[in-house]
Amino acid sequence: MxxxxxxxxxxxxxxxxxxxxxxxxxxxxxxxxxLVPYDGKLTLSPLRDVIICYEYDESMSHLLYTYKKIGHVALAEAFISDFKRLAPLVRTHDIVPIPAHSTDVERRKFAHVDELLRAAGIPYRHLLRKRHSIQLSAMERHERLKQRHLFESISSERLTRPIVLVDDVVTTGTTLRQAAALLYERGAPDVRAFVLSRPIHNRRGNRANGRN
Ligand SMILES: [Zn+2]
Structure with missing residues (x-):
């Protein structure tokens, strides 16, 4: 093999x-x-809790680059056992991927968070649409702070089920916070997050690389 x-x-x-x-x-x-398991704790109001699987270090960065940028989609299978942890929540929660912008999905030919869930057989639904194609990490700090509305709702339907947001990388948490705030506004009774990786720099208070 x-x-x-x-x-x-x-x-x-x-x-x-x-x-x-x-x-x-x-x-x-x-x-x-x-791959190093993440053992830190991230509290990110207004989310109830955030589960993080691995440290976003050189190895994870290389893996995600190969997966997302080179487009080796089958690498999603490397995380099946991690994402299976969501299986017990499926009956009671909506599993909601943090979306990429449609132009990124077109260029990449796949939605990278969706594929992680699909590989593990976890059903999900889309509730959010990303408004800008630019990554927060590519912006200067003052530009980033101005980005108050990263997402819009796909429909105006009132949300009644608790939600688990899913993403591949979290650093400062701006993306997750904004997504959660929007979902609470639409009625979601509870929002938590499940994330594949996070730079360890954040825990030590240093400047983090990568995405928000
Ligand atoms: Zn190998």
């Missing part, structure tokens, strides 16, 4: 995973072990 990230060939051993017909990891041991 070939690792989906480093493309190195690796031996397939008769592991317990294979014996019990569980899905083979799409990453080799080396790539898998390079």
């Amino acid at each position: 070939i690792c989906y990230l480093c493309l190195k060939k690796r031996e397939t051993s008769l592991s317990w995973r294979r014996l019990f017909r569980l899905r083979e990891d799409v990453l080799c041991d080396e790539c898998r072990q390079s």
Whole structure:
């Protein structure tokens, strides 16, 4: 089998995973072990809580670059077991991806957060539309602060179910906060978030790279 990230060939051993017909990891041991679980805590009002899976470090940055920019969509399968954590919430919550702007989706040919959920078999629905194609991280600070309305609602339907927002990277949390505020305005009784990664710099109070 070939690792989906480093493309190195690796031996397939008769592991317990294979014996019990569980899905083979799409990453080799080396790539898998390079991903560092996130053990910090992020409080982000008005969200109830935020679950973060991994540190956004060099390894995760490389993986997400390969996934999003080079377009290796199958890498979404590397996070199936992480996103399966949402399965118990599906019956009672709406799972809502933070959307990319439509021009980014067209260029990329796929919606990167949707694909992470789809790979794990987690049903989701879109409630938000991104208003600008520019990334906050590409803006100067004073420009970023002016971006008060990153999203608009897709419909005017009153929301009645609690919501889990899903994104690939969080740094300052502006994106999640604005999305949550809009969903609360529309009636959502509760909004929380599930995010794949976050730069560790934030926890130490240094300037973070990457997205907001
Ligand atoms: Zn590898």
